[in-house]
Amino acid sequence: MSQADRWMLPEGIAEILPADAKSIETLRRRLLDLYHSWGYELIIPPMVEFTDSLLIGMGRDVDLSTFKVTDQLSGRSLGIRADITPQAARIDAHSFPRAGANRLCYAGQVLYTRPRSVHGSRAPIQIGAELYGVESLNADIEVISLMLETLVAGGIEKIHLDLGHVAIYRSLAEAAGLDAEQQESLFALLQSKAAADIHRWVTENVDDPRCAQWLRALPDLAGGSDCLARARDAFVEAPAALEAALADLQRCADALARRYPSVELFFDLSEVRGYDYETGLVFAAYTPGHGQALANGGRYNGIGSVFGRERPATGFSTDLVALNQLGQDAWEEGGAILAPESDDDTLWQAVEALRHGGEVVIAALPDGAESEVRSRCDRELVKRDGGWLVQPRG
Numbered sequence: 001m002s003q004a005d006r007w008m009l010p011e012g013i014a015e016i017l018p019a020d021a022k023s024i025e026t027l028r029r030r031l032l033d034l035y036h037s038w039g040y041e042l043i044i045p046p047m048v049e050f051t052d053s054l055l056i057g058m059g060r061d062v063d064l065s066t067f068k069v070t071d072q073l074s075g076r077s078l079g080i081r082a083d084i085t086p087q088a089a090r091i092d093a094h095s096f097p098r099a100g101a102n103r104l105c106y107a108g109q110v111l112y113t114r115p116r117s118v119h120g121s122r123a124p125i126q127i128g129a130e131l132y133g134v135e136s137l138n139a140d141i142e143v144i145s146l147m148l149e150t151l152v153a154g155g156i157e158k159i160h161l162d163l164g165h166v167a168i169y170r171s172l173a174e175a176a177g178l179d180a181e182q183q184e185s186l187f188a189l190l191q192s193k194a195a196a197d198i199h200r201w202v203t204e205n206v207d208d209p210r211c212a213q214w215l216r217a218l219p220d221l222a223g224g225s226d227c228l229a230r231a232r233d234a235f236v237e238a239p240a241a242l243e244a245a246l247a248d249l250q251r252c253a254d255a256l257a258r259r260y261p262s263v264e265l266f267f268d269l270s271e272v273r274g275y276d277y278e279t280g281l282v283f284a285a286y287t288p289g290h291g292q293a294l295a296n297g298g299r300y301n302g303i304g305s306v307f308g309r310e311r312p313a314t315g316f317s318t319d320l321v322a323l324n325q326l327g328q329d330a331w332e333e334g335g336a337i338l339a340p341e342s343d344d345d346t347l348w349q350a351v352e353a354l355r356h357g358g359e360v361v362i363a364a365l366p367d368g369a370e371s372e373v374r375s376r377c378d379r380e381l382v383k384r385d386g387g388w389l390v391q392p393r394g
Helices: 018-037 060-065 085-095 137-153 166-175 180-192 195-205 209-220 227-234 240-259 303-307 320-326 345-356
Strands: 048-050 067-070 077-080 102-109 125-132 160-165 264-268 281-287 290-299 313-319 336-339 361-363 377-384 387-392
Touching (some): 018 320, 085 313, 137 240, 166 209, 180 209, 345 387
Parallel strands (some): 336 361
Antiparallel strands (some): 067 077
């Protein structure tokens, strides 16, 4: 490796320098204080865990995104987390169990084997919240509301919220008698939103004309407030689980429209993101100019069963770095105060008083070593009449 190559970082891995680091840390603290005000308690899970607990129940996507290494102490496989959600589920089920509702929040770096999008980060800072132990739709509404509050606190002015429900596709696939291979094929087509291919596949694989009609309707059931009405017309006499899912979507949308009238709601009833582990409402938030979801989440009941404690669960997460970059109220660093070189004890006392009052005070060092630091200082401490005063730098 040449000397010029030694400073290079792997693709998708970036360092965060002082100005951005301060802004990101300020936002992190603001969001964790927000979650605390809603009753969510902070957890700090480890960066690595045994893959037996880190990957079980979270689907193939998380498995493929996870770096795996061998633990030289136990010989077992370790995973470097690509998602904090399964760790929170383990904590709820085993380390910090509660009989009723358990509200947990977190903020930490995760690592992906490959970026989730073109030029995306492989080491985002994930921040989010999870609510365990409550089956009620009120829990989903609370979590979605907290997600929207997160974006508002991050300075996102225009929010577009997508709502879906995995029970819609799951109940139709079950009614049509699709086997695992057929479900996987149709799942892939629905993800690609290829309506013509979906119609062709349904014609070739579904014998029941009523089920075929329902499945063909799925790709067209996306849009604004009229989407749910069109769905009720399309799914006459559909399975009860589907009707319940539509009712949940309507109730959720009504509550969110009252709370956040400026948020644009969009429904996609063929949404199957997270189908392999999510069980109910799924949601994602977007903002103009950013092609990927800025925050997303959903209900994933039963994940705790792999840890011996099955629990209802819903939650969301976002990328703190991306949120900081897109926010409209970026943190701006204020000036600092330069303290001169001196052994005067009264100077030390003055500096300490200023720092305790929230000021940044930088002590000058000999030999010109602080020339760059001096440029940050818009004020300085000067001695006058036996005391130290702050004045603008000339």
